[in-house]
Amino acid sequence: MNNKRIVVALGRNAFGTLFPDQKQAVTKAACAIADLVEERYQMAITFSNGPQVGMLHTAMTEFSRLSPEYTVAPMSVCGALSQGYIGYDLQNAIRTELLNRGIFKPVSTIITQVRVDPFDEAFSEPTKVIGRYMSEDEARAETAKGNYVVREEKGYRRIVAAPKPIDIYEIDAIRALLDANQLVIAGGGGGIPVLQQGTRLKGASAVIEKDLTAARMADMVDADTLLFLTGTEKVAVNYKQPDEQFLDSLTASEAHAYMEQNQFEAGSMLPKIEASVEFVSARPGRKAIITDLSKAREAMDGKTGTMITAK
Numbered sequence: 192m193n194n195k196r197i198v199v200a201l202g203r204n205a206f207g208t209l210f211p212d213q214k215q216a217v218t219k220a221a222c223a224i225a226d227l228v229e230e231r232y233q234m235a236i237t238f239s240n241g242p243q244v245g246m247l248h249t250a251m252t253e254f255s256r257l258s259p260e261y262t263v264a265p266m267s268v269c270g271a272l273s274q275g276y277i278g279y280d281l282q283n284a285i286r287t288e289l290l291n292r293g294i295f296k297p298v299s300t301i302i303t304q305v306r307v308d309p310f311d312e313a314f315s316e317p318t319k320v321i322g323r324y325m326s327e328d329e330a331r332a333e334t335a336k337g338n339y340v341v342r343e344e345k346g347y348r349r350i351v352a353a354p355k356p357i358d359i360y361e362i363d364a365i366r367a368l369l370d371a372n373q374l375v376i377a378g379g380g381g382g383i384p385v386l387q388q389g390t391r392l393k394g395a396s397a398v399i400e401k402d403l404t405a406a407r408m409a410d411m412v413d414a415d416t417l418l419f420l421t422g423t424e425k426v427a428v429n430y431k432q433p434d435e436q437f438l439d440s441l442t443a444s445e446a447h448a449y450m451e452q453n454q455f456e457a458g459s460m461l462p463k464i465e466a467s468v469e470f471v472s473a474r475p476g477r478k479a480i481i482t483d484l485s486k487a488r489e490a491m492d493g494k495t496g497t498m499i500t501a502k
């Protein structure tokens with residue numbers, strides 16, 4: 192019996208954006224998770240929510256224009272909504288895939304709140320890209336509403352603050368489900384960012400980088416492996432350049448050197464590398480793996496992916 196504990200972070204390509212796309216897309220993620228269940232890993236699963244949280248925030252803002260009976264939803268509430276509906280599709284897809292393989296294993300989603308620092312400088316420097324691409328006119332309208340936008344190659348996107356995850360309030364429940372050998376989906380979309388005010392938790396207007404929350408959660412449940420399932424089989428240096436080189440492995444010090452050379456794109460590969468380095472450096476014997484969603488089992492068997500270790 193393999194009692195290894197892993198935290199799996201599912202990237203954006205596991206979901207699509209629209210409701211019907213997502214229902215279809217999550218079946219691929221469910222296969223990857225079921226493969227790992229067959230290998231008898233204990234598993235906590237987290238996921239991206241950038242496109243969805245942007246869509247929900249826009250939708251809720253538009254509803255509030257239609258009728259005074261609908262109010263604008265704060266970003267933290269949109270984070271909670273995204274955790275709920277993505278978790279719903281994902282847990283059902285995993286349940287079905289497991290049952291089709293003759294496996295009965297409970298899978299549940301935990302609405303997860305993550306403490307952030309009110310003085311985190313991210314609140315004055317928004318960097319987290321959310322939602323769909325916008326035209327220049329739409330971007331101007333967003334700016335007029337007091338929102339921030341950034342220009343990318345394919346158009347404009349909204350950006351929000353991405354404070355660092357400090358603590359996960361529901362960690363005991365996550366641990367209890369792992370100890371009971373159940374599947375748990377938690378910290379979706381990086382978790383709902385909250386500020387602790389005495390006994391009260393107040394939602395913060397932000398979206399946490401899910402890669403960093405995945406590392407925090409993996410550390411707090413003392414996982415052996417942190418597995419990022421994204422859209423590339425391996426991490427490259429000189430990405431998309433003529434001298435592009437895909438890496439089988441990376442030590443923390445090599446990763447630091449590459450980060451100093453700005454080898455990894457902010458908001459994309461960089462947070463996965465940062466999260467991996469943080470996780471593997473905190474305790475000996477840990478590893479992080481970055482690979483494609485379709486390669487989960489092979490990567491866990493050491494046959495592909497980029498493996499990050501402390502030394």
Ligand SMILES: Nc1ncnc2c1ncn2[C@@H]1O[C@H](COP(=O)(O)OP(=O)(O)O)[C@@H](O)[C@H]1O
Pocket residue numbers: 201202203204239420421422423425426427428430454455456458459460
């Ligand atoms: N250095 C790199 N090596 C490999 N892929 C990269 C690199 N930089 C960016 N990418 C691209 O970025 C993607 C991962 O970023 P992103 O899609 O934002 O993450 P996520 O899958 O967590 O949502 C990869 O699938 C790949 O297409």
Ligand SMILES: NC(=O)OP(=O)(O)O
Pocket residue numbers: 202203238239240241242320380381398399400401402
């Ligand atoms: N919350 C989060 O990191 O989502 P994305 O991976 O979609 O950016």
